[in-house]
Amino acid sequence: MNKPANIVLLVDDEPKIRRFLRAGFELNGFDVTEAENAADALKAATLSAPDLIILDLALPDLHGTEVLERLRSWSNVPVIILSVVASEEEKVRLLQAGADDYIVKPFGMAELLARSEAALRRYFKTATESPVIVAGPLSVDLVSRTVSLNQTQVRLTRKEYRLLHILATHVGLVVTHDHLLREIWTGNQRDNVQYLRILVRKLRQKIEADPNQPRLVITESGVGYRLQNRLQPSTAE
Structure with missing residues (x-):
């Protein structure tokens, strides 16, 4: 891809x-x-x-x-x-x-x-003050749209990249469910947070050492998600 x-x-x-x-x-x-x-x-x-x-x-x-x-x-x-x-x-x-x-x-x-x-x-x-966002072992180049994990390129789908792009441009900050849904989907899908949970799960499978204990894409319960700029102790979904 x-x-x-x-x-x-x-x-x-x-x-x-x-x-x-x-x-x-x-x-x-x-x-x-x-x-x-x-x-x-x-x-x-x-x-x-x-x-x-x-x-x-x-x-x-x-x-x-x-x-x-x-x-x-x-x-x-x-x-x-x-x-x-x-x-x-x-x-x-x-x-x-x-x-x-x-x-x-x-x-x-x-x-x-x-x-x-x-x-x-x-x-x-x-x-972003830099076209390259670094979050622990993860690197996101916003101009070339390349994503690297431990200096190895990661292949993402368009929606997976769009999700990571939004989180990366707000690195360290919480991005709400509503904001992510509006930015990634259109129509009725914008109202269904389950689509977002599935997409987050797919992204974690590609960038987390243990997708079940994420340390990069952190869940803020009931609010949204945050790309952690420094590795956190592992937290479950």
Whole structure:
């Protein structure tokens, strides 16, 4: 199984541009979600929890600037603007509004990918002070999405990685059941904590020396879970 990929949301009303972008990002290991208008983009940003958004400004229902402003009201996800407007004034205005980068069309895919990787690294470093979270023998690289236990790579499913990612970005702190359910699942599954317990059990089987006596992913009874930044005495579920 390949490591879980970073998710990029492509927002552009031109199918040819989206196909071009999709091909480039997928060849470089990204999972891709698409939106052709502002409404779909905001919905996708909420439901798919992308790690990066590529946002065209000329959308049919809302200007990209307003999409950016709405995103920034609740999310710090990196946003790279695509635009045919090359003026310095426009670039400054968008960057001040919260964009992480600004690329003028036409552009090269190599440049966009390089800027995307840079934006991801800045984001994860800012969010966590380091793109690599270390918890005892466990290491989680938030940029490359690799997980290592005692310097040996661990293969996780997408949901297992998503759970560990959330716990790692709050290392040492309790993350509630409700928060984890909202971040990992959609629909009716968000209301069933049993899904979360099963996922935690599967994750522990891959990262704990003794999954029945966990020392990394700690249960806070009736509240949630915590990734312990230092090994704890073993505790049962």
